[in-house]
Amino acid sequence: MSCYIGKIRDVRLFLLWMIITFMWGAGIFLTGFFPINNYSMETVDGVRRPHKLDNVSLKPSTQLYEQTILMVVDALRVDFPTQNRMPFSYNNSCSRLELRVNIPTVTMPRLKSLTTGTISNFIDIVLNIGHVEQLSDSLLHRLHRRNENMVFAGDRTWISLFPKQFKRFTANTDSFFVNDFYEGDKNVTAVLNKELWNDDWMLLVLHYLGLDHIGHVEGSESSKIPLKLKEMDEVVQKAYQKQLLHKQLLLLTGDHGMKDGGGHGGSTTGEMYVPLFVLKQNCSRKSFDKSNEYNQIDLAPTLAILWAMEIPPMSIGCLIPQLLDEFSLEDQLYAYYYNALHLLQKAYKNFGEEYVEASAFNDWFTTAKSAHKQFLSTKRNDDFDNNFIFEDAKVHYLLMSREISQQLSASLVQFDYGLITLGLLLTTLVMSNTLLVFCLSTECVFMQGTGTYLSLLAFAACINKWCHYQHYFVTTGFTATLALVLALMASIYLLINIIVIFLWRLQSCQGLKIALPNQICFLLGCLLFHTLSLASSSFIENENKTWHYLGASALFLLCVKSFFTDLRSYKLDTWVNNINFYKVALFKLLKIHTSWIVIGCLGFLVRLDEAAFYINQQKCKIWLSCMFTAALLLYVLCLFQHKLVQTRKELLLYALAALLIYGYRGAKGTVYSVLDTKSCNNILNIFWLVVTTAACLSAVILNSKRRNYQLYTILASCFRILLTLLLTISMLLHKPHNALLVATLIYTLSLSYTFCDKLEWNKSLYSYKYLSKLLCTILIANMFYFYQGNSNSFATIDLNPGYVGQTTYNPVLVGVLVTLNMYSAQFISILYLIKHILQENDNTKTNELTASEHINFILYFYTLSIFVPVLIYLWLLLFFRYHLFIYSVFAPKALYEYYKVFVLFLTYLMTTISLYIFGV
């Protein structure tokens, strides 16, 4: 390892190319891993209700039930409705089935499955994150088109999915306010009471949220759960006893289950299975056959048949026979035939004609059809239901439907190994090239010139052609081909480069010495442990704890070490006797009280996320206001103490900005204030004006003193201005309870730098001082990133900052603001480190390396510290591709890691552009 990497010519340009290529490679990998399948977005008309079976005419079935009540109890797990807990529903249901739901086990995708009969693939969920997309076609759309009346009460998600379809609806005001166990459900039941007397509706959807909320807050073993189930049972009883007037159907189901701890969103058995209770009048046959497992997607086509509608075009489910047994045999066969036809068409579309015609299910379909025809002829000629032939046809129809359904579901999760290989190859080469250059500090590139590039391009194109010919790549289209050719070209180039470096290395045999100080070994060990811990899904879920544990331990160790170093140096001249020694030790302990406060503060911050839930309640508004005020005061104090502002005027302006931030939050209603809500945008306008004025003022002051300063001092001031601006904007964007983090981050960073300075650095290891500072920065930045409430699941992405002061939806601006808020810790800490190095270099000129070389080294190492974990993670992803949690835990983390590389790219641009402007 060498610190002299900074001296290499063009190292920043090399780094830029490496980052871009790495992003390119990782992008190709992820595209291969999560194939963007246009399958769920296709807009096709489904199969019309058939009127002919080959040449025999068919009579479409009629609607069986005039009214249907669909009762969805959020997080109703399959073992909840038992004989003891929900006696009425249990005893009166005509059939009790188990439905398997697909991941992700969260409400919105599940409702989509319930109404459209398809499963969403992973990338689909990612692309739709944050904004709930309205469906284009579903059961409810079709009912609406048929002018049926539908009524809804319960969770808002339904209204976001179907804004226009319901005639009357009562939605819970906020479905994410999990502390409400009873109120929302009472409102839903009130709607039911009212609607039972109306008979203008055809479908009544009730979505109860209370059970889910109890699960989230008190866990699956809570004593409130039996009470809640009892309440649900009474609702079922009420609806059932009232509906005897009409021919009605009542379905009781859950949208997803509940895991043993109480939450949901993963893929444990508890979450993946929900019950389906069918309650109807005069159940002729009760069937409690649990041998067959049905899927949640099967409900949509079955309901379509029951309501005498066309099957939703995207549906890939099969029918549930238990629900159809009130139809006549002829109608039942019609239903099976219709669904089989629908699925067969899907199969033709997805797998191609050759595959379908050679497959077994095509034969089963032929067999089923002939049996069906035979049944119809006996029925029409002799008016006789031949049960034997009926069963024959039914079994074959079901068999083929299930087969196609399974194959279609599986085709939604398919890996493209060609792309995965290419992506991994490219990223691995980039990483090894960067690492080699770092270890050997050699020249970065050996091949240049247009001729080289052109011949490489031609070579890459040939390989691409060959791969397509061999079916390793199956992409089509110009952009995809271009992307692949460029990636291939980059891989070949890097490969040759690595070989050249190796050859060069063999010629000049320098010994590779690694002699690192203990503390650096420890810090590197922390990073290594974190990287390896990504192999475990529990560690990914608890990554915040890992970072906190490692970071706090490292800080503590540095604190103790620097304390002892300090004490030893003091002792040599003043050590007399015990009493004196006590005094010295106590004095020293008091002197480092700031360290204790900061470290104690970390212990508080790690619990901030849990505390946020309580603080944000209405009754704790006074506490939140106090905390926010304290945070703003600390911010101003921090600006003053760390000399981030130079004159009183600037400080005053920033203090005014802080006041305006308070005013803004007050006007929003989150903290106490005298202003009303309407002044929100005015306050923001003034805020931006003040911040711009402050920045301009700083620039003017800097400009006036330009002649007296050195280049590095000016540069440091520039970074200082940038940092102050970033801090102020972060203060605005952070949630009020998180605002404390901004100032604390600066205090923690400066504390860790003090520790690093105090340690004994002898001459030969002096250049490692900045490395230890960088490692501290990485640890602290990650700690604060997670303190902010971020995690490795998409649920915690905070979209509110994107809409601060916005009246219209501007995706770019929203993206920028959300990124700025989410990764503020990373941006701030790297800027602070660079500012610190520039400033220190200005004060002490004993180093053999200049500040810009130090910065190059820092940036290089920082890049590596992100490349290595990401690359290892990509390999892990490949090995774990059939892991149970691949889509619920590993996949979101992969996208987070990819975004981290993108953020690195932004950080890199932000810092190097300023350096470039000054010609350093």
Add this chain to the structure above:
Amino acid sequence: MAAKFDQQKTKHQLFHLSISLGTVIVCMTYMQFQGNWATVGSLWSSFIVPIVFIGEVSKVLLARYYSRNDDISITPKQRQKRASYFTVKEICGGLLLQCLCTVLYAFICIILGAPVLQNYEQTFVLAILLTLQTVSPTVFLLGGSGAMQVCFCEKPDTITKSEDNALGLFKYNAVGGILGAWAGSVVAPLDWDRDWQTYPIPNVVGALLGCALGNIYVCSRILYATAKVYLNRKRN
């Protein structure tokens, strides 16, 4: 190789180490037969703290026993110093130092993520255990001020050879215990749903195991040195 072989010293060290390892083994056996993991963290229904306490005290007694032999060589100043170990002031100082240390360990535990409100007893037990493994032996041996001196600066000139000997071994005990307790947290985030994953069991067990590993390390070093001396002597 003419390494001076101190038979007395080696004997002392080996006795010392066997007491340490014995303590750990007794603790482990106790936990095995207790069968109920939940009691590990409670102060009164678990015998781990008393067992470790007895182990540490017996190590100190051992060092005292061996230091009788050194009595001939000590100066009057040392004798005076040694007599002052048992004054009220020293004992209070020692107790205060241990209390402070316990509080410090508890503080670190809480900073690193131990539950604050509900599990304070468990945190307290862990802190006491760590104090017993790190600071207490030195305090018992040298008194409060002596321990301070050993911790923060060089060794005072008043200690005898066997005390010095014991201090060297206490160091391994302490480092092993702290590292073990620190590393014990690694099982906490895993979703295996085992009863021994609850705080502070992994940390307590980690502290004991770390201590054992530290001792085994020293033990192997001493045995290696002894074996080398023995072989050399045989050859000569």
